[in-house]
Amino acid sequence: MRMQPVRFGAEQFNVARVIETDVSSHEGDIMFEIELRLRGVNQNLFAGFVQSHWFSGGHAEAVPGIGMSIDPASGEVKDLLNEQGIVGYFDASPFECGETIFFCLSVEKIGNVFLPKLTVGEETLLYPALHLEAGSMMSFVVGTTSKGRDATFENPHLQLTRSPRVSA
Numbered sequence: 001m002r003m004q005p006v007r008f009g010a011e012q013f014n015v016a017r018v019i020e021t022d023v024s025s026h027e028g029d030i031m032f033e034i035e036l037r038l039r040g041v042n043q044n045l046f047a048g049f050v051q052s053h054w055f056s057g058g059h060a061e062a063v064p065g066i067g068m069s070i071d072p073a074s075g076e077v078k079d080l081l082n083e084q085g086i087v088g089y090f091d092a093s094p095f096e097c098g099e100t101i102f103f104c105l106s107v108e109k110i111g112n113v114f115l116p117k118l119t120v121g122e123e124t125l126l127y128p129a130l131h132l133e134a135g136s137m138m139s140f141v142v143g144t145t146s147k148g149r150d151a152t153f154e155n156p157h158l159q160l161t162r163s164p165r166v167s168a
Contacts, residue, residue, distance in 0.1 A: 002016055003016045003143065004016070006143075008067070008069070008081075011069060011080070013044070013046045013143040013144065014143050015048070015141045015142065015143030016141060016142060016153075017052075018034065018139075018140050018141065018142055018153065018156045019032060019139070019140045019156055020137055020138070020139045020140075021137070021138060021158060021160070022138075023109060023136065023137075023138050024136035027110060027111070027162060027163050028108070028109065028160065028163035029107070029160070029163075030107045030108075030138075030158075030159075031106040031107075031160075032105045032106070032140040032158055033102070033104045033155075033156070033158075034103050034104075034142060034153050034155065034157070035101070035102065035103065035153070035154045036100070036101045036102075036103045036120075036142075036152070037098065037100050037151065037152045037154070038072055038096075038097045039149070039150045039151065040146075041072040041073040041094045042146075042150075043145045043150050044069045044070060044071050044072075044144070045069070045070040045072060045144055045151065046068070046070075046142060046143040046144065046145075047068050047103070047105050047141075048065060048066055048068065048081070048105075048140070048141040048142075049065050049066045049105060049107055049114075049116070049139070049140055049141075050065030050081075050141060051064040051065055051132075051138055052137035052139045063081045064132055064133065065138065066105075066116050066127065066130070067080040067081035067141075070120070071093075072094055072095040073093060073094045074089070074093055074094075075089040075090035075091065075093030075095075076089055077089065077090065079128070082130055087127055088125045088126075090120055090121075090123050090125065092120075092121055092122070095121075100154075101120060101121055102119070102120070102121055103119070103142075103153075104118070104119040105117075105118055106119070110163075112132055113130070114129065114130055116129075116130075140156075
């Protein structure tokens with residue numbers, strides 16, 4: 001993964017696009033899974049689902065999508081892109097260093113409404129729903145505030161599941 005620096009307010013992250021997918025005509029669940037291994041908890045993690053054109057430019061202003069800062073020491077999760085502030089806490093913090101941690105960002109898409117949730121280990125945190133204008137190409141991005149290799153992301157997986165059509 002090629003990391004690039006991006007600043008959100010006072011926090012600077014090194015982020016990488018892991019998977020890009022076309023969601024323009026998709027209705028249903030979009031699930032991104034990856035394994036995370038920490039070498040230290042003195043960093044914040046970034047997980048995002050953003051319109052691909054933003055990632056190509058690397059601008060942090062008016063980023064269309066979902067972006068979360070996760071503090072592995074306290075479990076605090078903050079919204080960095082939609083001015084929601086703190087959206088919750090993971091109880092199982094601090095995260096274990098050296099062990100593989102299951103990390104899943106899933107989004108249910110209904111029209112232009114996105115209903116995200118973040119799962120780390122066995123805990124799930126619901127994220128506020130948001131409306132995104134139709135952008136066909138979306139990217140899952142991950143990163144860390146560390147400039148070194150204090151976190152590794154491995155075995156990414158993307159799954160798209162269509163919602164069944166309901167007729168009256």
